[in-house]
Amino acid sequence: MEDLYREVIIDHYKNPQYRGKLEPHDISFEDDNPLCGDHIRIDLRIDKDGRINEARFDGQGCAISQASADLLTESIIGKPLEEIKSLNKQDILDLLGIDLGPVRLKCALLSLKVLKAGVYGLGEASDDLVE
């Protein structure tokens, strides 16, 4: 609990490095966490080898959701799309460096849900994507 608002999280929340939109983009997806109204959009540009060469997130919400989106966006640049499909809950928790209860986990995982729904080209983001 004491670690929940670690400096790194507050820092990424207040000074996100990857906040913004990409126009044009190859993939864009957005979704909400109805529980607290967090909103995340992620835009990706993909190179000819199927790697993410640019990524940005946009949205609003709690510190956990926004910091997690910034950290995730940072971590995926340069990665092949295929690799994104295997990301899961633990990867996000590792990025944040904290453990979360079931309620706040939804905040933390929203960005990954959005990212994977976009990469898979799905109509909507389901919780199954991040289990």
Place this chain on the structure above:
Amino acid sequence: MTALDVKKIRADFPILEREVHPGVPLVYLDSTATSQKPVSVIKALDSFNRRHNANIHRGIHVLAEEATSMYENSREKISRFINAPSARQIIFTRNTTESINLVAYSWARANLNTGDLVILTEMEHHSNLIPWHMLSSERGIRLEFIPVDETGSLDMQTYEKLLKLDPRLVAFSHMSNVMGTINPAEEIIRKAHAAGAITLLDGAQSVPHLPVDVQTLDVDFLAFSAHKMLGPTGIGALYGKLELLEKMPPFMGGGDMIKTVHLRSFVPNSLPHKFEAGTPAISEAIGFGSAVDYLEGIGMNQVEAHEHEMIHYALERLEEIPGVRVYGPKAEQKGAVAAFTLDEIHPHDVSQILDRYGLAVRAGHHCAQPLHEKLGIQATTRASFYIYNSFDEIDKLVDGIYHVKKMFA
């Protein structure tokens, strides 16, 4: 000096003794979501399950008779608590939501058709919104909303205009679960009746906190839940005027709601059983009666007076914190609910950090998303107070908020 001996009351609520983190006692400020239970309610549930458990209304054995009389006795208590003319007018449901749905499925589907107008308000909990949305898409009924003004009160002038559109039903919240606004129910009901409409009052927040008298209000339907008034979850009630309930078709079909059944037909049971299909939440209904006993032991006027003192002090303390904005009317016109925003900090972060100090508050849109849209905010942090809360706990809340500010500074 407060209206209640809070220290004595707290001793009746075992959960208030616990620590939520090592060395950090619970400061429970979330009674608007659900209230805590006194030992007497916990014992009523336990004693029923240990000594009297049986199904009601059918068995002839001792346990069945005891269970039936305890269940019906609880209905009598609830009936007296809201001054209903008879206990037959108290229908046990699961909660306020089910009570409202009962009216929407039974009364409204028998009485409303395409184009008929239902008036709601902009401050409704989703439970008094979605059943009408559903009826609107199914039946084409029209919905109009009494607006909320900048003080967090209902715009009564617009209400008068809406009444000229020939409404059939006015369904509204007695007390806002976000802003704490206590709506002028008597006036709203009187004017609705004058316009030829019937009324449904969502009493989820008012019945636990104020004296509510259905005959003084002259309300047609009143919905409320046990768990917000010291009782168990899974049990609530609908009060209705006799002439309306008598004419309404059954809501759900099944055992106990029938008088006679043939292979191809049935005759519904009399009130209140007509609306209570299947085995109900028996021990919970008995616990509900016990919760009413507890509140009556204190006196609802005392409950109201205590909460009034609490919200006065809470607003005074909260408003002195830079960056805090409390929503809703002045203390005089509201119940003990303070929904606020703190700078630009997300309410989920606020409540998570408050939790470290043992403070249990609620964050989000509190099932009133349209109201938050109207207020132009995404979410709020909500602290709410009940008979077991003290001034000291408000001070702890204020200290906690300063900790949050420091962390995000």
